[in-house]
Amino acid sequence: MASTSASSVQKSFKYDVFLSFRGEDTRRNFVDHLYHALTQKGIYTYRDDEEIKKGEKISDELIRSIKDSKFYIIVFSKNYASSSWCLDELVKIMECQKTNEHTAFPVFYDVEPTEVRKQSGPVEKAFEKHKEEESAEKWKKALREAADLAGWELKNIFDGHEAKLITKMVEEISLELRFTNSSVDGKLVGMETRAKDVVSSLEIDIEEDVRMIGIWGMGGAGKTTLARAVFDQISFRFEGSSFVGNVREMSGNPCGLKSLQKQVLSDVLNDPNIIVNGASDMKRMMRGRKVLVVLDDVDHIDQLEALAGEPNWFKPGSRVIITTREEQVLLAYGVPKNLILHVNLLSREEANCLFNRYAFGRLIPNQGYEELACQVIHYAAGLPLTIKVLGSFLRGKDELEWRDALDRLKTIPLKETLKILEVSYDGLEEDYKEIFLDVACILKGWWKERAVRALESCGFHARSGLKVLEQKSLITVTRYGCLDMHDHIEEMGKNIVRRLHPNEPHRHSRLWIKEEIEDILVNNKVSFTFICMVKKTNTYLFLMTRGSCMCFLITGY
Numbered sequence: 001m002a003s004t005s006a007s008s009v010q011k012s013f014k015y016d017v018f019l020s021f022r023g024e025d026t027r028r029n030f031v032d033h034l035y036h037a038l039t040q041k042g043i044y045t046y047r048d049d050e051e052i053k054k055g056e057k058i059s060d061e062l063i064r065s066i067k068d069s070k071f072y073i074i075v076f077s078k079n080y081a082s083s084s085w086c087l088d089e090l091v092k093i094m095e096c097q098k099t100n101e102h103t104a105f106p107v108f109y110d111v112e113p114t115e116v117r118k119q120s121g122p123v124e125k126a127f128e129k130h131k132e133e134e135s136a137e138k139w140k141k142a143l144r145e146a147a148d149l150a151g152w153e154l155k156n157i158f159d160g161h162e163a164k165l166i167t168k169m170v171e172e173i174s175l176e177l178r179f180t181n182s183s184v185d186g187k188l189v190g191m192e193t194r195a196k197d198v199v200s201s202l203e204i205d206i207e208e209d210v211r212m213i214g215i216w217g218m219g220g221a222g223k224t225t226l227a228r229a230v231f232d233q234i235s236f237r238f239e240g241s242s243f244v245g246n247v248r249e250m251s252g253n254p255c256g257l258k259s260l261q262k263q264v265l266s267d268v269l270n271d272p273n274i275i276v277n278g279a280s281d282m283k284r285m286m287r288g289r290k291v292l293v294v295l296d297d298v299d300h301i302d303q304l305e306a307l308a309g310e311p312n313w314f315k316p317g318s319r320v321i322i323t324t325r326e327e328q329v330l331l332a333y334g335v336p337k338n339l340i341l342h343v344n345l346l347s348r349e350e351a352n353c354l355f356n357r358y359a360f361g362r363l364i365p366n367q368g369y370e371e372l373a374c375q376v377i378h379y380a381a382g383l384p385l386t387i388k389v390l391g392s393f394l395r396g397k398d399e400l401e402w403r404d405a406l407d408r409l410k411t412i413p414l415k416e417t418l419k420i421l422e423v424s425y426d427g428l429e430e431d432y433k434e435i436f437l438d439v440a441c442i443l444k445g446w447w448k449e450r451a452v453r454a455l456e457s458c459g460f461h462a463r464s465g466l467k468v469l470e471q472k473s474l475i476t477v478t479r480y481g482c483l484d485m486h487d488h489i490e491e492m493g494k495n496i497v498r499r500l501h502p503n504e505p506h507r508h509s510r511l512w513i514k515e516e517i518e519d520i521l522v523n524n525k526v527s528f529t530f531i532c533m534v535k536k537t538n539t540y541l542f543l544m545t546r547g548s549c550m551c552f553l554i555t556g557y
Helices: 030-038 060-067 084-097 114-117 121-130 136-147 164-184 192-202 225-239 245-250 255-268 279-286 303-306 327-333 348-360 370-380 382-395 399-409 416-426 430-443 448-457 462-471 487-501 514-522
Strands: 013-021 045-047 071-076 103-108 211-216 240-244 291-298 319-323 341-342 530-533 540-545 548-553
Touching: 013 030, 013 060, 013 084, 013 164, 030 045, 030 071, 030 164, 060 071, 060 084, 071 084, 071 136, 071 164, 084 103, 103 114, 103 136, 103 164, 114 121, 114 136, 121 136, 121 245, 192 211, 192 225, 192 319, 192 341, 211 225, 211 327, 225 240, 225 291, 225 319, 240 255, 245 255, 245 291, 245 303, 255 279, 255 291, 255 303, 279 303, 291 303, 303 327, 319 327, 327 341, 327 462, 341 370, 348 382, 348 462, 370 382, 370 399, 382 399, 382 416, 416 487, 430 448, 430 462, 430 487, 448 462
Parallel strands: 013 045, 013 071, 071 103, 211 319, 211 341, 240 291, 291 319
Antiparallel strands: 530 540, 540 548
């Protein structure tokens, strides 16, 4: 079936699908099964109640329901054309179909397309009693037009197996709806290409294996948004699916992992009352279904062992997506390096688009706010979380409030961003925390080898520490071999150093502001037990004070 064009999406609809059918032929068999299959996949479907079909003409209520549906499924059966109600319904459907906001799909249940098109065979017999009626010609025209649409003919698909046809129909309608929904959700900026990369790695058409992939990146980079977009796009292709959010947080609660196991099985088996008694139940109950499971924000291998176990837990064709800030968790679990996808930050163009959506509700800034918007986007540095938080906060505010907010950000970091980012810092061993703070405050931009020598001179196991920071998405190493980190992670590290004694720099473990360094050295506010010259240019000094390594950036001495 051809995809619905993005330009055709003009409005939101009350119903995803409207079912048009002859009750006496298909209500208690084909249509009943189709209706339940659609609703089970979360497709909001209108199926009229036989009780409302009183009188000769369709009601205003039914006309509104037709107009309020995105897709129509017309089930042509032997007696469909005998009902003036069905024929009036069909006329209205074909009228709406021509607006390009709706799409109709015929199902030729026990009649052939040519019989509907020419009103021959059983269709001619059913239509016989309407030949002299005033509406006969428009009914014939509607039948002809509907018969020419792309649809499904039961006897020519899956050898007439109704269940297989229904599965196929639900898949295709789901795909159409996902295309439509992705077109109208302007706040999923930058996700389309990234989602395609994930789907490509999943290779869902290959059903010989069980595949597990990782989505890895720093906090706030959009891992959860990306995983959700992929889940919404492809979940209909599986016999069961589950999206488990906040695994790190939830597993820390009493009975946390057990409750998450129950969530997975409840979702996959569509049974909210299921009882789970550990990993053996997970394996036994899931291995008979092709499933899609997303485990979001994982930070420990124990969580993966409890919720996804081993590939033999699942039926071939199943897929597991894991999002995490920690690459080592994925490697330890056995996810191949080539199936670990790193989430890149937004490009300047993507950041502009996303911020404008949140701040102004459209693709371009309001007049007079262009420069202010650029300043905010520059501050966000491509991090989706910051862009969304600031866009939502600034929406509706006047120019002076914007300027005040920007001035505040120069000295006071954005709390919501820091809270998310600091989770990665909190999970570090104490010595790795110290290395992280040294990089954030002093060593960002240093050649890695020089930074290693400096850190080792202070007693740290620098190479393993820097590797851990890199795997936790706290630092990166540029192609030139220099240490780097996102501006907001640097900001977080400096904030951790400052916040215990915000107005007493001489009590900070690290100093990087020239004026503060000068004041401390000139006024002898600190005593040093060890001094190590790191660079011969006298630009950097590492100082051991109060049992920890303190680094000063010195200029002009």
